[in-house]
Amino acid sequence: MINEKAVIFDMDGTLLNSLKDIAICSNIVLDEFNLPVHQLEDYKNFVGGGIQVLIENCTPKDISEELFFKILERFKEVYEMGVQNETKPYEGIYDLLKQLHEKEIKMGILSNKIHEFTVKYYEKFFHDINMQEVHGQKKNIPKKPDPTAAKLIAKNFDISCDNILFVGDSDVDIKTAKNAGMIAVGVSWGFRGTKELIENGADYIVKTPQDILKLLE
Structure with missing residues (x-):
């Protein structure tokens, strides 16, 4: 696609x-x-x-x-302090990232979590996955749904925004994708549910991580 x-x-x-x-x-x-x-x-x-x-x-x-x-x-x-004993990747996420990595598909993370925490979690759970860009909330860059950070990632990828899937679970992510001119992909397994994603204009709703691979075929 x-x-x-x-x-x-x-x-x-x-x-x-x-x-x-x-x-x-x-x-x-x-x-x-x-x-x-x-x-x-x-x-x-x-x-x-x-x-x-x-x-x-x-x-x-x-x-x-x-x-x-x-x-x-x-x-x-x-x-x-590291109280986070319950946090873990959703089922199928690690396998998806490994497959994307093997296919040499460029990947990034953009979170509204504080940048230092975002990097810490990436290194803890996905340290062997080559994410070209990992960004959390920084003082000098507006947070999502402002498209500034997403567009900077696209520039570093050297790929046009309309050829990038932006994958998230909330209205904030869908709005970010729309504001950046990216393809808005909502996940049904997240915190908010599909109704919010559809109402905010998600281009696709995926029910499993493997569905994301299908969008890249």
């Missing part, structure tokens, strides 16, 4: 099922500050916009700015 082959993946909810650890770390911090904690299902709608949006979504709206940033910094500390 595509002559020049390249794929950009979101990380959380697409490559990695990290929701439980995000919820655990968030609830640890909320409890430390005597704030209400949340159920695992709630976090499906809290994530996707980066760490600041996560904290905005899981804290009361009337807390002070000072307290907000204390919670934010504490979350970073707790998350970095």
